[in-house]
Structures are given as structure tokens and as C-alpha cells.
Amino acid sequence: MTTASATSGASSTSQLHFPDGAPRVGDTYATLEVAMDTLIQFEESRGNKLVIGQSKKDSAGMYCKVIMHCQSYQKHKTVHDMKIDPSDQRQSKSIRFECYAHYNLNWVGASEMFTLTTVVHDHTHGRNLAVGAKAPCPVPLEVKKFIQKYANKPSFSHSQIKSMLSNNFPEQELTSSQITNIMNEACSQSKRDVQELGGDFAAIIQSLQEKVANGEPWNYHLKIEETTGTVTLLWWQSPEQAALTHRYPDILVNDCAANCNHYNYPLNIGIIIDNFGNSQNAWYALQAQEDLETYRWVLQCHLQAAGEPSEVIASD
Numbered sequence: 001m002t003t004a005s006a007t008s009g010a011s012s013t014s015q016l017h018f019p020d021g022a023p024r025v026g027d028t029y030a031t032l033e034v035a036m037d038t039l040i041q042f043e044e045s046r047g048n049k050l051v052i053g054q055s056k057k058d059s060a061g062m063y064c065k066v067i068m069h070c071q072s073y074q075k076h077k078t079v080h081d082m083k084i085d086p087s088d089q090r091q092s093k094s095i096r097f098e099c100y101a102h103y104n105l106n107w108v109g110a111s112e113m114f115t116l117t118t119v120v121h122d123h124t125h126g127r128n129l130a131v132g133a134k135a136p137c138p139v140p141l142e143v144k145k146f147i148q149k150y151a152n153k154p155s156f157s158h159s160q161i162k163s164m165l166s167n168n169f170p171e172q173e174l175t176s177s178q179i180t181n182i183m184n185e186a187c188s189q190s191k192r193d194v195q196e197l198g199g200d201f202a203a204i205i206q207s208l209q210e211k212v213a214n215g216e217p218w219n220y221h222l223k224i225e226e227t228t229g230t231v232t233l234l235w236w237q238s239p240e241q242a243a244l245t246h247r248y249p250d251i252l253v254n255d256c257a258a259n260c261n262h263y264n265y266p267l268n269i270g271i272i273i274d275n276f277g278n279s280q281n282a283w284y285a286l287q288a289q290e291d292l293e294t295y296r297w298v299l300q301c302h303l304q305a306a307g308e309p310s311e312v313i314a315s316d
């Protein structure tokens, strides 16, 4: 054991004694992963498990601050959404020891380096890892991004993502709960992103605008009610759908699925029939009303995309 000396410029060092090899305020690491790995291994050698606490990202979505804290960190109460949502419920943790051991990592602001700005490694309890047990390894960012990419797609289940991981990253051993946690965090993040953008419609419109700005020929039209600023109609098609609509203008099948979303905006789907007799979804429209004016507007969008009127329109 060595005695801690005050470190100039330190944000906080609260410990009375420094265990051998303990990370110190001012220590820098080449990357966030290296920093987390070092801290986890140090605490693991003392029988304690570290988990990722609060983190902050910059405007580019990169981590600029990460708090790693003891698994038995301070008690807190979580209030859940009344609706059952696993990504919300999973945030609950029952923590018994009110331990304040934690490490704050801050991005240095150049390259990918991170530095320790706070070190509190006094625990209020004994080991929280069984002797010989290992804390799960931190998940490399590349693997995390891979999971996040599929977490928001409803067609991918936990077990599918797990098997894709073992194909793509055979060296990486992840526990099921690590995968679940990353999936839930990704779902919560996308919900927060949508809320920050002003709701689903604003998020969809922003995404379409970005695609067009990046040169992707997505096609969309918006109808906005002037007095309230409410979107009453959103019509869109992907570049592939735009090409199909232009190429096969003869037949349009039009069907409206009512009230399948929580805004009660019917989803209107335009389907074309290609040269091989296959039906292909050509566009979608979310519309507040199902009146003549709305259908006229939707069909005008189709006409504009097809370039000529359809010979046949089929609808119920």
C-alpha cells in the first residue's frame, strides 16, 4: 500500500490509501475500451465488479464522458412507465450496499484518448464477485455497434443476434445479459432520439430529408394543416420503389389499412404489377383522413412518380 498524494488538477481523489497498481486521476488510455478494460481488470483483481453508469455523448454521437461504478453503487429508485416495456423495466437494479466506488473517464479531446478525472476505489462491502469468478469482459465498440444495428429491427430476435455475433465475432464471448442490455439500451436510445426530434413524424421527415440531401433519390410529399402545423399526409417511396413506379405505370392496386398505428392514421399502400406479373409495393402514405381530397392528393403523388396515368386502378 502506498499513500495517496494530492494530484494537481484532479477533480476528485477521496481515498485514504491507494491499493497497489490502482488507476489514478490523470491516467490516460489510448481508447475508451482500453480504459474500461483496465478499470474492470483492476477491480476484478480485488473481487469487485464494475458496470457502466452514466455516459454522455457529443453532438457527433461519440462518447465524451463515461462513469464506471461498482455494481453495488448507491441505492436509487426507478419509476417505470406504466406500459410494460422491457427496455424500461430492465433499467431497474436492486443495489444493497450504497457503495460509492466509481471512476469518471473523460475524452481528452484529441485522438481517441480518455483520461481518469475521478477515482473513488473505496468499497463499502466485501467482494461482490465469487473467488475465481471473472467479471464479463467489456464489449468492444465494434461489437456493440453490430448489436445496436439489429436491436431496433423487430425481425431480429435475441437468439438470431446471438448467432450472428458468433459468426461475425467468433473470438468474442458475450453473456446473454450483455446482449440484452445493449439491445435494450439501443431501443431506449432510439426512442429518446425520436422524442428529441419532435416525435415519429418529425423523425421520419428528418430521415427522409437527410437521405435526399445525401443524394439518395428518395421521393416524398408532405401535406401540413396550416393553422395547427399538423402533418395530415405523408407520402413516400424508396429509390427502388420510385424506379419501379416509373417503369411499370400500367396498373396500380391501392389498399388502405386502417388504424394499425397509435396515431390512428391509416396506412395507404400503392402496389404496381411488374412485367413478370409480380406485385410490388411502390409507395406508402400515412393519412389523417380517408376522404376524396386525400385520395386525390395521394393519387397525384403517384401520377407524378409514374410520369403517366395508370391504365387500371384497382381498389376496394
Ligand SMILES: [Zn+2]
Residues within 6 Å of the ligand: 048, 070, 071, 072, 073, 099, 100, 101, 122, 123, 124, 125
Ligand atoms: Zn463497491
